[in-house]
Amino acid sequence: MSVLEVEGLSKEFPIRSGLLQRETGRVRAVQDVSFVIGRGETLALVGESGCGKTTVSRCILRALPPTKGAIRFSPEEGKTIDMAPLSRRALRPLRRHIQMIFQDPYASLNPRMMVGDIIAEPLLVNGMPAAQRTKRVRELLDLVGLPGVARTRFPHAFSGGQRQRIGIARALALDPSLIVADEPVSALDVSVQAQIINLLLDLQDRLRLSMLFVAHDLGVVRHVSDRVAVMYVGRIVETAPTTALYARPLHPYTEALLAAVPKADPALRDQVSAPRGEIADPSNPPPGCAFHPRCPYAQDRCRVELPVLREIAPAHWSACHRSAELSLRGVA
């Protein structure tokens, strides 16, 4: 049973130029993306800048209208709504069920509001009486590991990690069915990052959170996600349960990503390598498989024919013509 089913999602942005700002082309930021998030499950969407992962998350939040595709959301069991075609007005009752955790805890909190009011705001908007609100704010502060006195302080009095806890408390206020977290720990120092990762793991266990976790750091993703979807130039190129994806990647791009991460062990220096070339331009992607100009395994077919996602091993999908024959290197 799933909380979210995304099917065939595409998002194009027009490229305008000239005096009349006529449309001269289109950036296909997201192309034909499909995935499912089960109740209590965390799916990580990973990839490098420009791969479309943030555009996907913004479409799900309907901060952007999708060009094509369905976004079927189940706020509660037995009730499913396709959000893709809905108007702003029709979306409004659904919004409380999907909440967001932002990358930058500094920018996402109103500096003029006391922390208690920031966390209570979604409760107030949804008509909870004052006495209940106060009680709920206390609960939430406790849940994210902040002292009760935090209620009457302003955001600037808190460190980066504490501000991220405030952001998490606000996101949890209305018991959302789905959390979309966009790079929630990438602005934090490692010691603080570890605290927030552990907090997210605790919350996943205690509240059975369903989460879309958008991130570029494969180390962080390994700790928090149940499944991973890897994006490259607007498309999902591989998706699998986390352990399987790291142990035995089936797409050469995933192999390249894992190999490029600097390992915190000088003995593994020789195992770090960089793929050749640069990330393709999404406004002018290469024909065939978008990764082929950088792929050490590319053949003629890869230069002309777009590979589709196929299930190579149970629950392990890869969009590579050669997935079944290649033996790629993981990190297990």
Added chain:
Amino acid sequence: MADEPVNTARHALSVRDLVVDFDQDNRPVRALDGVSLDLHAGRVLGVVGESGCGKSVTARAILRLIDRPGRIVSGRVLLDPGSPEQQDLAGLDPESRAMRAVRGGRIGLIFQEPMTALSVHYTVGNQIIEAMRAHSDISKAAARERVIALLHEVGIPRPERRIDAYPFQLSGGLRQRVGIALALAADPQIVIADEPTTALDVTTQAQILALLRRLQRTKGVALMLITHDMGVIAQMADDVAVMYLGRIVEFASVAQLFAAPRHPYTRALLRSVPNLRAAPRERLATIGGAVPHPGARPVGCPFHPRCPEVIDGRCTTQAPPEIQPGGSGASCFHATAEASA
């Protein structure tokens, strides 16, 4: 310690007891609290720590780029220490001709965001040619040839065309390659790189780190690499200085640091790094609390309020012994007890 390699490499730069204050509301806040380190030709010194630890301030102080309200209170920054040409950069006027010759000449600088160093108004070529000609007597035409060769060396495809590109026409990865070319324009013996790959994607980061490593080896420069990323340290450094709250708390060879870290902060930092081999939903070891504000520096050992191994009455009142300049070890009462045992 017998396991430490003896450093016979030539000293390129020695920093001794460097103290930097920033005035905040008419009150001095100590940003660097007695930092000593050495850079050696052909070696990479990794400087690692969390934000506010003073790693960038150290780099800026060496280059005399500390602006008001910051100032060097005391200490020395010796270029070519022990040689007849020894200069103390800490004693120079930051705007002096001598200091300008050092900055970008003897010492190259690579920034996190290459656009910090590059102007949007001039082509890549013009800027590197200018940097080259500021530090050597060379004609424009000859400089142009050398810049094309340099751009090729840092891995820029079709350099004879890219030399006339403006920075905004290049991708982030290419821009950082240009930033590296700019730092190397005057053939410096020392390069300071401040988080050079933090703004880059992981595949681009791997390319840039490999490039830095190759250039550092072939040119034999002393590289000071500042980063918050223990992975980058493990990948790149020969020696490592771990900083906390304006002090070097541990100094070690990279192998020693990762195999047997001696300072509780280093140990905690290493355990808190997310691991590609983690078990599903594996928790990370954490350090309690957060880095204190430098204006509220704890007495005794600056790490004691967060330290799991704190000795009450000792770490809370006395400063642990400093690491001897040029030596290795940890500034921690536990580590010194080990060493003398």
